[in-house]
Amino acid sequence: xxxxxxxxxxxxxxxxxxxxxxxxxxxxxxxxxxxxxxxxxxxxxxxxxxxxxxxxxxxxxxxxxxxxxxxxxxxxxxxxxxxxxxxxxxxxxxxxxxxxxxxxxxxxxxxxxxxxxxxxxxxxxxxxxxxxxxxxxxxxxxxxxxxxxxxxxxxxxxxxxxxxxxxxxxxxxxxxxxxxxxxxxxxxxxxx
Numbered sequence: 523x524x525x526x527x528x529x530x531x532x533x534x535x536x537x538x539x540x541x542x543x544x545x546x547x548x549x550x551x552x553x554x555x556x557x558x559x560x561x562x563x564x565x566x567x568x569x570x571x572x573x574x575x576x577x578x579x580x581x582x583x584x585x586x587x588x589x590x591x592x593x594x595x596x597x598x599x600x601x602x603x604x605x606x607x608x609x610x611x612x613x614x615x616x617x618x619x620x621x622x623x624x625x626x627x628x629x630x631x632x633x634x635x636x637x638x639x640x641x642x643x644x645x646x647x648x649x650x651x652x653x654x655x656x657x658x659x660x661x662x663x664x665x666x667x668x669x670x671x672x673x674x675x676x677x678x679x680x681x682x683x684x685x686x687x688x689x690x691x692x693x694x695x696x697x698x699x700x701x702x703x704x705x706x707x708x709x710x711x712x713x714x
Contacts, residue, residue, distance in 0.1 A: 526592060526606070533585025536578050537610050543570055545614045548579075552586050553625045556594075557632060590622065594629050641673035641681060667692050 537545060547570040554560035565571070565583055593603055600619045607615045647670040653662045669692075671683040687695065 526589065530585045530588045530592075531609075533581040534589060534607065534610060536582045536585075537614055539578065540574065540582070540614075542613060542617065544574060546617050547571055548583065548586065549618050549621050552583060552590065553621055553629070556587060556590060557625055557628050586618075590629075591633075593622065594626065594633055597630070639676055641675045643671050644674050644680075645672035646670070647672075665689055 540548065547568050548565070551560065551565040551568055551571075555562055555565060566576070566579065571579055589606070592598075593606075596602075598606075600623060603619050603622060604615055607618070649668040651666050651668065653664050653666045656662050665688070667687050667689070669685055669687065673681045673683060675681070
């Protein structure tokens with residue numbers, strides 16, 4: 523698996539202070555939270571975890587959730603997970619990987635439908651009109667652009683975004699788009 527943050531490893535090392543039943547409960551509750559079957563409150567209210575120091579529990583819980591989400595995102599197999607967790611007791615890792623495998627289809631499905639992507643622009647239509655007067659002004663005498671953007675979401679839903687703007691506003695929009703494109707290009711070059 524890719525390199526994880528040091529904070530995740532620090533939190534996971536605390537699993538050695540937990541007994542097998544506490545690890546089982548923590549893994550089970552963490553997976554239920556990730557799969558949206560339970561809320562985080564159930565993790566901290568669990569009777570098996572009441573004797574654990576609250577700060578350590580929160581640290582281990584957040585590290586475990588971070589590890590699991592990263593593993594699911596990368597579609598990591600059990601061997602990759604085991605090699606990443608080689609510093610933890612083998613029995614505890616076995617408990618974790620067993621539940622990881624059982625929850626994999628459900629959580630991967632949730633992750634595949636949960637996105638922060640904006641809709642993609644797939645088509646543009648525009649029209650230039652000349653505005654002679656408006657209902658509030660007797661004489662305007664200015665060009666006005668009617669812009670219609672066709673967008674599509676990751677789910678395939680088509681939407682339309684329509685707006686009007688003046689020549690100056692359209693030029694400003696174009697400059698902002700070009701700035702964004704240049705910024706993305708700089709980031710891409712740094713990553714390569």
